[in-house]
Amino acid sequence: MRIAPVRRSAADGRLTLSCEVSHKDGTVPDLLWYRVHSRHEEYLTDVMDPFLLAALFVAMRKGEDLHVEGPVTAQLLENLEEFQAAWVQWRPEKYTAVRLTADREVPNRDRSAGRSALQTFSGGVDSAYTTIRHVKKAAGRGSYELTGAVMVHGFDIPLEEVEAYDTLYTRSIPLLQGVGVELLPVTTNFRKLWHSDLRYWEDAFATGMASVLTLFSGRFEHGIVASSEPYGSLVLPWGSNPMTDWMMSGGRMRIHHDAAGVERSDKVAALAKLWPNGADNLRVCWQGEHKDRNCCRCEKCIRTILNFKVSGSPLPASFPLDVTPDQIMSLRGLSEAHVNPLRQILVTARRRGLTDEWVTALADCITANEDEIARGITYEGGFPQLALTGDEA
Structure with missing residues (x-):
């Protein structure tokens, strides 16, 4: 090639x-x-x-x-x-x-003591937590001068859905400006060209993110990719992880895998406390009809709703619908990468002595999906199934 x-x-x-x-x-x-x-x-x-x-x-x-x-x-x-x-x-x-x-x-660019940084920003929990973590200097010695974020059109929001991307981008500009971060829009055919198949995308998506970050290395020295799993519950192989993300660093930009020491439920609790406006504008959904908002019925939305529940934080405005035990139990077609964060929520719930109906439903959902994984059962398209709506339930 x-x-x-x-x-x-x-x-x-x-x-x-x-x-x-x-x-x-x-x-x-x-x-x-x-x-x-x-x-x-x-x-x-x-x-x-x-x-x-x-x-x-x-x-x-x-x-x-x-x-x-x-x-x-x-x-x-x-x-x-x-x-x-x-x-x-x-x-x-x-x-x-x-x-x-x-x-x-x-050769490498001569490095000063500068710590100028750019992150990928989707509007989700992980990226929003990374934003406020560095803005508030909550990462200790690992805090960077985060002044930029890239929002990519063509990754989780398909290229043909222009209105959804424009709506999300426009809404996110003042959100990030409020904490001193400039939002840079990028459109690319990286996923549509080579990685439209989910099996390829789940391996390669971090190279896509690092590619976009490195594109702006004329201005920024560090590129930050938010962690998706904590150290204690890593899923390997997975496109973005603390073992290999740094290996995408070049002589113009160092790539960092951020906040793998923090569980997702603790991230949402921190958002609710440190950046409530960020929590109210979360957008985690990639399966719903409207990609600029949360459907509250896909695996990613339900998982995030449960993150808020288990952390003891009220649901923010970005999740207008709660989830029922029946809807939790109806989730099917989950891969190991989807089941793993649900296990983390269940462990946290039990550690905190929670006995709500949703905890039992979550345990049943995990067991059912683990059984299907063990038996090799897959669903059309390889995507998680949406939870039942109120009428269907």
Whole structure:
């Protein structure tokens, strides 16, 4: 595989960076692109690290060596050798370690004592907690000068759902401005081009996030990816994790996996206390009809509602509907990655002596899904099923 030099084109206040990715088998080259606001042009990187990160899993799937026709930092090339070693160990049936080269290897940027940081921001619990954690300097010596966040159109909100993305982005601008963080919009076809299949996406989504973060390494030295699981309940392999996220660091930006020492229920409790406006504007849903709000009936919404319940925090305005025990028990088609955070909630509930009906329903839901996983039962499309509505229940 070869990644051609980056092309830039401007229109309607937007700047598009694109490159052709050709394949050894001679198939039609793919066109990978990112679109940013023209006002952020000065933030952009001068190397092709983002494009190498984006294409890596495709090359590993096809077993094709990958050459970049342009500059790549030597640090990224070195780190991605170790990154591949981990994923080939985890998924030998899917991936092959490939040779990575570039026309020119460039040294690391001279690092000052600066700690300027940019994070990925979806509006969910993990990213919102990371925001307030660094703004409030609650990460101790690990706190960074967080002044920027990227919201990506084309990841959990599909490219064709423009209105949903615009609504969420517009709503999030003043939310982040209120804590001194600038929101940078990015649109990309990374997922639609290569990772529309959930089996591929769940492995590769962190390379997509690191790719977008690194795109802005002309301005920021550190890129922060919010943790999805705590150290005590890691699910491996999983696209983003504390073992391999740092290996996506290059010579222009260091990537950090943030707050794996904090459980999700403790994150929502901290949000309710430190940033109630952030809690009131949470958006965790990716399965509901409207991607700019929470449906309160998908696995991710129900899980977050239970996080608030188990933490003793009232449901924020972002979750207008509560969940019933029957709806909890109706959840099916959960993978190990979905069941694992539900187990964490159950353990916390029992540790705190909670005996509510939802606790019993959650235990039954976990048992039923564990049984289906053990028997190899899957559902059409491989996606978790939505909970029953009030009428269906």
